[in-house]
Amino acid sequence: MPHTDYDCNLGCPVERALEIIGGKWKGAILYHLLDSSNQDTSIRFNELRRIMPNITQRMLTKQLRELEETKLISRTVHPEVPPRVEYAMTDYGKTLAPVIESLRIWGISHLDNNDTSQN
Incomplete structure (x- = not known):
């Protein structure tokens, strides 16, 4: 998905990627x-709130909308009372899987390094 109207240094794809997935919450949401998605399921809004108890409802809504705008996730509203809203990765969003997995592995290593350097 080529994108040319972004506000970063000309030709810096890393900066563009971080504009899309960066911030405190987007990485965790993804x-x-x-x-x-590895289990072929979607996640309801309130389930995300339970998984991430420190995010406010307003911030979670904002981050989900931004991820939806970039076509990384999809939002499905089921016509029930009360409405049930589910979020899932799009095929395009799933292309981030190796990046997120690498960040997870690096994060585990970083946590391990911090634990040993503080002792």
Whole structure:
């Protein structure tokens, strides 16, 4: 999906990628949605809130909308009372799986390094 109207240094694809998936919450949201997509399931809004208890409802809504705008995730509203809203990775979003997995592995290593360097 070529994108040319972004606000970063000319020709910097890393900066563009970080604009799309960066921030405090998007990586975690993508990680949990990718994990559920590996099990062929989607995640409901309130389930994401339970998994990520420190995010506010407003911030979660904002981050999900931004990820939906970039076509990384899909939002499905089921016509029930009360409405049931589910989120899932799109095929395009699933292309991030190796990146998110690499970040997970690096994060585990970084946590291990911090634990040993503080002792």
